[in-house]
Each structure stands twice: as structure tokens, then as C-alpha cells.
């Protein structure tokens with residue numbers, strides 16, 4: 001019988017699902033992904049997680065709860081580091097333990113470490129271990145790792161060409177040019193689980209696109225571009241997501257084709273308070289682009305988001321009009 005692997009549509013799902021899905025399918029498993037976040041998932045997440053957790057972690061609990069009866073294993077790797085010499089937020093490290101503690105009736109949990117702090121090549125060994133839990137054929141596991149690596153490279157190239165990761169995941173999805181469809185382009189900076197989960201951000205990206213705005217995000221900025229921009233900081237940023245957000249924001253602030261920046265942060269997120277400050281300071285120093293900071297938690301209301309986004313878009317429109325005169 002085919003083994004079913006449940007993957008929550010949460011946390012770093014949008015960054016790594018092409019790798020994870022290709023890998024598990026390559027070793028003969030079936031991948032089951034939880035649905036889009038909705039009210040029931042949020043309610044379960046709030047019930048199961050600790051109050052102090054940020055909203056994306058609470059939502060991730062809800063996704064695990066909704067998957068637990070649909071799979072033989074739940075895949076919630078202990079994400080320590082996804083980039084050499086950098087770390088991921090400690091909440092990712094503790095997530096598998098918190099889930100085991102708080103979610104009842106779990107199937108098997110695959111929570112092996114993913115730790116690329118010392119070397120990127122450690123990933124191979126870590127996925128080989130994971131594969132060995134399900135598949136007894138080492139050649140099949142090695143081939144699945146190779147195919148997963150190829151899949152993530154293809155996905156990254158599509159995202160860096162301007163596609164949103166939530167669209168690039170579907171390998172058949174295509175659209176005309178990254179920023180050529182509409183006159184105005186706005187950059188949205190934030191953690192992937194905040195930007196691409198339209199329930200968490202109350203439809204932010206759709207609101208912008210419906211208003212005729214082209215949207216680029218943190219993930220559309222290539223790694224080299226990000227690193228060139230953060231290289232000038234006094235101290236190295238050792239949180240991977242924070243480094244990417246700051247580098248991408250600096251890139252967009254200096255790009256003439258970008259009309260404004262929206263920074264999406266989580267309430268009670270330590271890393272966001274630091275990266276947000278770095279981005280806002282630079283935005284103020286440059287002073288030429290409208291800047292909006294949206295902080296999200298489970299109490300964020302639609303009316304507040306709509307009003308602030310509308311005011312931001314008014315500023316973008318006014319600036320563009322002034323530039324044309």
C-alpha cells in the first residue's frame with residue numbers, strides 16, 4: 001500500500017514544497033497537502049498552540065490538526081538552518097516538539113533535522129535518512145534527492161523571473177512578463193507564510209492586483225541581489241528570512257520601476273521588529289517611495305487592512321501623478 005505523507009500548507013511550505021513533494025513521490029509515497037487556510041484551521045490552531053506564538057505558528061498547528069487523519073506520516077522537519085552560516089527563527093526548531101505535545105492522535109511524525117549551517121551538502125544526508133524511513137532502496141532514494149534538487153532549481157528560476165511562489169508551484173502556470181502587465185508595481189516584503197497565505201493577510205495580494213497593481217515580492221529578488229544590498233550593513237544578518245527581506249527591500253527601494261513598498265510583519269515577532277526597523281529607516285532616508293507597514297495577528301480586521309491599503313495606493317497614485325507633471 002502506498003504510504004501517505006501529510007505536508008501542512010504552512011510556514012516554509014511555499015519555499016520548499018517543490019523539493020519535498022518531488023522527493024517523497026520519488027521514493028514512492030503519496031503526498032497529501034492540507035487545504036488553504038480558513039476559519040476552522042485558524043480556530044484549531046488557536047486552540048492548540050500557546051498564546052505567545054506568532055500567528056503563522058498558530059495557523060501551522062491548525063494545518064497539522066486538519067491533516068492528521070489523512071496521512072500515515074506528517075512531515076514537519078525541525079528546520080534549524082536552510083542556508084550555510086545562518087539560522088531560521090527558533091520557533092521552527094521547537095515546532096515539532098510543540099506539535100507532539102499539543103496535538104492528540106497524531107500519525108507518525110517525520111521531524112528529522114534540516115540543518116545546513118555547516119554545509120549545504122548536509123542536506124543530502126538528512127534527506128537520505130528521511131527516505132530510509134519509508135523506502136528500502138538506496139538507489140531510489142538517491143535518485144529522488146537528485147530529482148528534488150532539480151525541481152527546486154527550476155522553481156527558483158521561475159520565481160526569480162518574477163512569478164509568485166504560490167503560482168510557480170504549479171509548473172504549468174505562466175503569465176506575461178514579471179512586471180510588464182500593468183503600469184504600477186508595488187513590492188510586498190515579508191515572510192512567505194504571511195505574504196502567500198491570503199487568509200492570514202486578508203487577501204492583500206489579490207486586493208492589490210484587483211486595483212490594477214503589479215506585485216513583486218521578497219522571493220522575486222535573486223540571492224546575489226539580496227546579498228549585494230545587505231553587504232553594506234555594519235553587522236551580518238544571520239536570520240535567513242530577515243536577510244532576504246532586508247536585501248529585497250533595499251533592492252526595491254532603489255529600483256525605479258517600483259512605486260511603493262508594503263512591509264508585512266507578524267505581531268510578537270522578534271526578527272520582524274528588527275528587519276522592519278532596518279527597512280523603514282532606509283525607506284525614510286530615501287524618502288521617494290510610499291511605505292506601509294502592516295502588522296498581522298488573529299485580531300487583524302478586514303476594515304483596517306482595506307483602509308490602510310487604500311490610503312497607501314492613494315499616496316502611490318499621487319506620487320506617480322506628480323512625477324509625470
Ligand code: SF4
Nearest residue numbers: 054089091266269271
Ligand atoms: S520569524 Fe517571526 S513570524 Fe516567523 S515564525 Fe519566527 S516569530 Fe513567527
